[in-house]
Amino acid sequence: MQEPDATADLTLQAMNEKAQALQGQVQALTSEVERLRLRIKELEGQASKNSKNSSKPPSSDGLKKTTSLRVASGRKPGGQAGHAGKTLEQTDRPDIVIRHALPERCDACQATLSNSDAQVHRRGQVFDIPAVRFEVVEFQTLQLRCPCGKLHENEFAPEVCEVAQYGPNVRALAVHLTQGQLLPFARAGELIKDLYGLDISPATLVQWVHEAAQALVPTVQAIVQSVQAAAVVHVDESGLRVASCLQWLHTAATATHTWYGVHPKRGMQAIADHGVLPNYAGTLVHDCWAPYWSLECAHSLCGAHLLRELIYQKETTAQAWPQGLIELLLAADQACKAARQTDTALQAVQVEVFASQYRALVQEGQAQNLPAAKALGQRGRAKQSGAFNLLRRLLEREQEVLRFMRDLGVPFTNNLAERAIRMPKVKQRISGCFRTLPGAQNFCTIRSYLDTARKQGFGMLHAMRAVFSGQALALA
Missing domain, CATH: 3.30.420.10 (Ribonuclease H-like superfamily/Ribonuclease H)
Structure with a gap:
């Protein structure tokens, strides 16, 4: 029979073991609750992302209400006072003039009226486009035999290489519709048929695109x-x-x-x-x-990307530093725009003021978003919050974030x-x-040419006509 003290020791030891087991379970459950809390926060954050607070495309927004960085101007919608309006005005050189003839006799006294003596009373002009149809130009070569017996004949111009072929204008239009205006090949063919009466197959359009890409x-x-x-x-x-x-x-x-x-x-x-x-x-x-x-x-x-990330952190963390950085970056951008208008650089003192405020706000955010510790038994690095990662990037890449202030040739956005x-x-x-x-490579080649031509003031259809005429625009 065990002594009372020994029995009490065994009971106490069992209770301690049970308490330790319960404590372990509590710690495991606490860790699991914390993990689930972070996961819920992460999922809620993902659900709240849109094109205004992340890099998601606008097409993914659906009917969600988004946050805009724009502020109300206080002005009424529409044209403002002093705005130079535009309207359709008459031209001094009409292409066609149609005169409404007067009656041959006066209905009061039956006197003869001469339209040649009448004065123009009013003019009304109608601006419209003519209904057009394709035209066929036939080139003919000649052949003649001299009395001496020698046969003389000439050749087609270099651009006439087939017995029947499409001209450069329709080819340029087709490529412009598919690569410039982004229409599908079948719809581009339908549009050309509706406008000009030419029935062109999609396969022909694809071939013209390939020819244009090779020439470019x-x-x-x-x-x-x-x-x-x-x-x-x-x-x-x-x-x-x-x-x-x-x-x-x-x-x-x-x-x-x-x-x-x-x-x-x-x-x-x-x-x-x-x-x-x-x-x-x-x-x-x-x-x-x-x-x-x-x-x-x-x-x-890119400042626009950073602003979207800061908006997201503002919405999900309810902390003050994201809004502070948003206002700082926008104020710096406005100061740079004003400096570019006067063709002067920002003063060194002004740049340093912005930079100091930037560092202070980043440090404020880091104080509120400390690094997460690794869980017990976790392999690899501990997963950090989005706010922590953003703040670390803002700190490490300060020179790149604020480069637009120090070099006014660098825009604020991408x-x-x-x-x-x-x-x-x-x-x-x-x-x-x-x-x-x-097909994708041809699109990249042609679109490189068309977008460059557009930036340099050329119409895209004009640019494609130049290609099919054998003289692509020089866009150096």
Whole structure:
């Protein structure tokens, strides 16, 4: 029989073991609750993302209410006082004049009336386009035999190479409709038939696109050289469906030139294969995509992307520092715009004031978003919150975030590249994916030429006419 003290010790030991087991369960449940809390917060954050507070496209917004950075101007909608309006005005040189004849006799006294003596009382002009139809121009060569027996004959002009062929104007229009106005091939053919009475198959349109792309290869190479020599280049990339597979559309744009390329990869391999950026020595404006940092040039981060991220953190954290940074960046951008209008740089004192406020707000945010510790037994690094990651990036990349202040040649946003990316995405939404990789490559070649021509003040249809006339525009 055990002694009372020994029995009490065994009971106490069992109770301690049970308490430790319960404590372990409590710790495990606490960790699980914390993990689920963070996961719920993450999912709620994902559900609240839209095109105004993240990099999601506007097409994903649906009917959600979004947050705008615009502020009310206090002005009424519509044209403002002093605004120069535009209206259709008469021309002094009408193409056709139709005169309404007077009656031959006066209905009061039956006197003869002469229309040649009448004066123009009122003029009304109708601006319209004529109903058109295609025309066929026949070229004929001549043959004549001299009395001496020699046969004389001439040849067609170089542009007449078939017994029946389409001219440069209709070919230029077709390529412009599919590559410039982004119509599907079948709909472009229907439009040409409705307008001009020409029944052209989609396969013929595809062939014309290929011919235009081949003719434009030297021009696009010149565009690449101009981009490489620019002081500031905007770059972006986006997914593109080609032959039911994911490819990546890359763009490099300046104020006067646009280049497009398509590649199976998104990162450094694509950059190296395209050969546009590896030796670039100017300033690259981008959205902080990691492979761009491998390029040995100056970098500038897109302010619009940062503003969207800050809006998201403002909405999900309810902290004050995101709004402070939003107001700071917008104020700095306005100061830079005012300085560009007077063709002067920001004063060093003004730049330092903005930079000091920037650092203070980042430090304030870091104090409220401490790094997460690794869970017991967790492998690898601890997952950090979006606010922590954003603040760390803002701290480490201060020079790149604020470069637009120190160099007024660098814009605040990467909108040039984003606008360039938008049109191919519109093409994909209208027509679906590209059926073949050569088709996507042809689109990139032709669109590089058309967007560059547009930036330099040329109409896209005029630019395509020049291609099919054998004299593509020089867009250096």
